[in-house]
Amino acid sequence: MNPTPLALVVTAIVAWLAIGTLGLLQPRNLRFISRALFPAGAAVALALAVVAGSTVSSLPQSMVLPLGLPDLPFHLRLDSLSAFFLLLLGATSVAISLFSAGYFRSSEGTAPGVICFQYHAYVAAMALVLLADDAYVFMVAWETMALTSFFLVTTEHRIPEIRRAGFLYLLIAHVGAIAILLCFGVLQGGSGDYTFGSMRSMILPGAWSTVAFLLALVGFGAKAGLLPLHIWLPEAHPAAPSPVSAMMSGVMLKTAIYGILRVVFDLLNGQLWWWGVVALALGLVTALFGVIFAAVQTDMKRLLAYSSIENIGIIVAGIGLAILFKAYGKTLLAAITLTAVLYHALNHALYKSLLFLATGSVLHATKERSLGKLGGLIHRMPWVAWLALVGTLAIAGIPPLNGFVSEWLLLQAFLFTPSLPQSFVNMLVPLAAAALVLTAALTAYVMVKFYGVIFLGRPRESNLAYAKDAGPFERAALAYLAAGCIGLGVIPVNVIQFIDPINVMLIGSTASRQISDNWLLLAPINADRSSYSPLIVLVVIVGVVLLTMAIVHRVYHGRVRRSAPWDCGFPLQTPRMQDTAEGFGQPIRQVFEAFFRIERELPSPFDLAPRYSVKIDDHLWHWLYLPIARSAEFLARIAGLIQQGRISVYLTYSFCTLLALLFFVR
């Protein structure tokens, strides 16, 4: 008897847990953990990706596991949507596990074996989130995911800042978890049955379904990093070890996207058009905010964290547009938009993991996270640099790589909007499209800064001359992800056909027949309207480049002379004269000054020891979080007033309470 795919996925989860537990047996044996356990985890991930990939187009399967509380067994279900996200999880964590095999070393913080356990429990919990078919399993898995990732973030727990970042992450994660719990409470609609199956069949009265939507947006938004609950991302990502940052950014944020899709399109019956407007606006504000903040960062991992906020914003904006189309019954357009959303989620998982892992290699080689102390690493670390270049171009949305395809699809979806019946929405769409293209253009700015300052130019510090390139495991992981970025970029039609069963499941319409008439040409609706063929573009560009090279070298010559760069007649050139990360971000800081809270310390012309410093903060801290923290402290002080520390006062309290109770039960 062949095991069902669902059984195989459950086996993979169990295997991950077993691998993690093995790590606990010999927590200090680095060789065993990095050469045996992490590669084994990668193999399990690969198997999971294959199984999930082959089940995207099959019918849903369910399973009930007799685990948990007596009356609450685990309901699991594998349908197209879960299979797609499981594929994303598997395919990405192959690389991250491989990279981890070369990355983790003995350090001050958590022992490698314990990290191995936390890591594999984390991955297993994410897979369980995607399989869950009742609110109970979902919340258990969700919380396991939050807790394991909290421990992974605080790997270097002896550093106070990292403990602080971890606490902030845990706090926001739980604000989100409460909202999700309440959302499920609303969704069960008084039936008391928390399985997703009964939620699907429940028809909620109008206002309640809106409440459920908003709770889901807040709850999953907190995990995804939507404004204003994004503040944990730029703190937690730099604090965590790089593979963990890659996992959180590449995969965990996508579980939140999965949650939004699951609740909005699967569990809720019918969507209202203005939900789409809310999600669209929130997504675009988040995207623009994220990219503007990314432009002024000087810590490479913080920069990437803000860029993740931006990408999540784009994804949520796409979900908003899909809701809008679905609510107006334009199922075909909704299907195209949803395709763009899922495509972008997959792309982001690949290139963001690639870039985070590359920063991990840089961090290992240089012990430096600050952009101002890096530079010129392409000479010392060619492997990492060239593979990171692929990720950089992909995230900047440059054709013919994968980032461009999903942006292209999303922009096409925006251009289809005029067919909507409501003129208000039609007016909104040009503004939304403008915000989206502005975000995309700013991303290119940010990524040129990221890549140029780290890998190009001259080393800004002398110790960079000793930086070593990444080891074989790390190279393999980076090369795998870079190949994914190129592959998803040049064969979009196949990918879209692969995603299509999810459209059928969530929207009830297929996008694939309209998207392609042949495998080479991506053409939604029809080829006269719009078409794009990355493979042809790639072949033509490479062809022209090679041909030009051949002709130029043949007709003329290929002679090259090396000399010192032009110094403008000023012979004293130092690497510190290059643009710093601050300098590169300065124009953006100036243009978008209103977005930032800037504290600047400028030297006067007469300072003997001039000092310049600038601190860029988020207004939301001061407008939202600090007031909340202050009012919580204030309430605590008020509550503290009744604590007098004298027994007679407490006896009086008991007496009053008794009197009040007697009054009520009279």
Added chain:
Amino acid sequence: MSAAGFASQFLQFAIALALAPLLVGWVNQCRAWLQNKSAPSLMLPYWTIRKLFAKDAVVAEGASPIFRITPYIVFGAMCCAAAIVPSLATDLPFARAADAIALVGLFALARVFIALAAMDIGTAFGSLGARREMFVGFLAEPALLMVLFTASLISGSTSLPTIVDTLAHREFGIYPSLAFAGVAFTMVSLAENARIPVDNPATHLELTMIHEAMILEYSARHLALIEWAAALKLFNYSCIGLALFFPFGIAAGGDWSAVLGAVPVLIGKLAIGGFLLALIETLSAKMRIFRAPEFLGTAFLLAVLAMLVNQLLGS
């Protein structure tokens, strides 16, 4: 797709490649006349390119392969773009592979690579130029996209040949959205082609240059390719402008005589366009770099306004 289609595709590409330096020479000549200077030869850009190809390339120490591959990639991207923009005919087989959004993507590819190459040497000027170029680009690129979106909303397509077909064969009428888009496009083209008032192609004064600062380290064949690519970029932008706002004279079908007849029309339109460009450059002064966002922000807002007007009035 037909044999005539491939032929007109090839003809258009060859004309773009051959005429692009001539357009630059023509603009320089017009500008010299307007400024009461004695004009350089019309053929000067060709001679410069030939001279540069013959020289030995000098590459800075510490340059990575990115520095040396960039001229070829930029040139390749511009060639690709020249094949997409319908300047002679709308029956272009290659235009199916890349639409208006991909065209902007190709420009972005060239921009990102040239900025990376500028940062590669690690001199103050290179990174300054790269920063300024990306700074100009981050507003110019969305503005260009919004202009193209306005045209695609009117024609219901993002494919450039279809846009041009629709715009050329509609009944005559005044489109307020296209007027806004036209102004926005002119402003973007000035900025993207390193023209006054945003940049000055004739300057090598350190504090003001953008494009020239980035390519300061290039010499010989690399510089020749970059110059040629810059000429192609100007040619492409001119052709986009002509195709969107003055689309008459572009051959519609695979008709030989129409395609051949389109050549003199194109040359005539480019000559007028080049003269107007020289006139704008003569009449305006270069502005401070931090005025550039206001200039480009205006272009961006005009382009968004064009799209809004289009939605409001209906196409």
